[in-house]
Amino acid sequence: MVVWSPDNGAVVLAELGYSVDSLEYVVTVGFGTPAVPQTVIIDSGSDFAWIQCKPCGSDECYPQKDPLNISYNEGNGCTGEKLCGFALSYADGSNSTGVYSSDKLTLAPGVAVEGFRFGCGHGQGGWDDMSAGLIGLENSPESLVSQASPSYGGAFSYCLPPTGSSAGFLALGRPSDTSGFAFTPMHPSDHYAVFYKVTLTGISVAGRPLDVPPSAFPHGDYGMILDSGTVITALPAAPYAALRAAFRRAMAAYPPAAPIHPVDTCYNLTGYANVTVPGLALTFLGGATVELDNPSGILVEGCLAFRGFRLRPGHHGNGVIGNVNQRAFEVLYDPEQLRVGFRARAC
Structure with a gap:
């Protein structure tokens, strides 16, 4: 379920990641044109978005819940002298490498971030869940929050549901009423x-x-x-x-x-x-x-x-x-x- 609220900005369903064998929280958004649904971890401690992309062999990528059938506009995220490759490593030892890319990111029907810059991962290591990748929410130019800020501003919020059977949300934009915070x-x-x-x-x-x-x-x-x-x-x-x-x-x-x-x-x-x-x-x-x-x-x-x-x-x-x-x-x-x-x- 994805909904659109003109007061709060773009609002996307967030869930505890049991469906991808994880205790992280996930959203399902669409990458590309036409949009292909991908279930990704939402991470306020990361500044970059990436998903697994073809070509990606069994020894290079981990099994994911969603079909691995996507090829994007690789290299379109490059500007000036910026290198088109990316390499990320995390504190737990997991990592991702691939090509810097761009394409449409669909948050809801008719609600999208055009030319969204992200990593097309062709080699991953250390991942033990079945998500398609990760969307970073940090305060950096490459995060979803920053790339969507022309439409929704730099504020965002989320509610992480307490159980796997309950629903939460990720919202881009500042709530109109903050009196309960x-x-x-x-x-x-x-x-x-x-x-x-x-x-x-x-x-x-x-x-x-x-x-x-x-x-x-x-x-x-x-x-x-x-x-x-x-x-x-x-x-x-x-x-x-x-x-x-x-x-x-x-x-x-x-x-x-x-x-x-x-x-x-x-x-x-x-x-x-x-x-x-x-x-x-x-x-x-x-x-x-x-x-x-x-x-x-x-x-x-x-x-x-x-x-x-x-x-x-x-x-x-x-x-x-x-x-x-x-x-x-x-x-x-x-x-x-x-x-x-x-x-x-x-x-």
């Missing part, structure tokens, strides 16, 4: 400027704030990256240790299960008709507090959807807020006004 500043920096970053100042478990100072979270020129293309939230070691301890105390009635990398706080909930998961809230700079959807925004496959990371002494880094914690919220990215908004129970 809790806003926090979006802060740019000289480091990784294309990312959308916010400042986390505190976490509460079962209504009790952790005894962790705001300075323990990434801040200043860094911060927490909002990333729809990452499943698990990553916190520095100290606040994560406090969160894990508080959560384990609150879940002491349930038997633990073996860790599943990269998470280490898991439970065997088989046979429990009712499971009481402690509430968990994130507080951001400016006081915006987000009560995570319970349990879908807290647990994933029986595990706490957080992990810790360590930095070398004297070094700084960004944390990440993954897609599990964002479930059921409309998350509004508004680079023009340098703010991010959260609206609860939006899908």
Whole structure:
């Protein structure tokens, strides 16, 4: 289902990617003329769009749900002295290489981005889902958001549904009514400027704030990256240790299960008709507090959807807020006004 709303811009159905064996979120859009439907991951932590294209042998491309029967206007995305090839690698080791291309991207019947620039992937590695590729939403010239901005502006939002049987959306454009959102500043920096970053100042478990100072979270020129293309939230070691301890105390009635990398706080909930998961809230700079959807925004496959990371002494880094914690919220990215908004129970 794809709908068009003149108030909000282009609105496309978003789903949890069970249909492509993934815990990422996907949309189905049309590439080319005539439009060929392709199911792609939506990723606010990536700045580029690519899909698998012919020619692509079994040792070069992974199996995907949609037919691999597409050939595009390869090279049409090149300008001036810009090279026509592309090569992408991601933090998890996956990668894609191919030819820089352009063609029509259809978001809804009669609603399209003409001359959309994207990668035509002829060699992929490290992918274990069945999506056709990825659409980046970052703040860069090559993202869908930037390429569609002449029609819809630079703002966008999405709601990631809490279950595989519920529906969410990806919307290009700013909602006409933002009164239901809790806003926090979006802060740019000289480091990784294309990312959308916010400042986390505190976490509460079962209504009790952790005894962790705001300075323990990434801040200043860094911060927490909002990333729809990452499943698990990553916190520095100290606040994560406090969160894990508080959560384990609150879940002491349930038997633990073996860790599943990269998470280490898991439970065997088989046979429990009712499971009481402690509430968990994130507080951001400016006081915006987000009560995570319970349990879908807290647990994933029986595990706490957080992990810790360590930095070398004297070094700084960004944390990440993954897609599990964002479930059921409309998350509004508004680079023009340098703010991010959260609206609860939006899908």
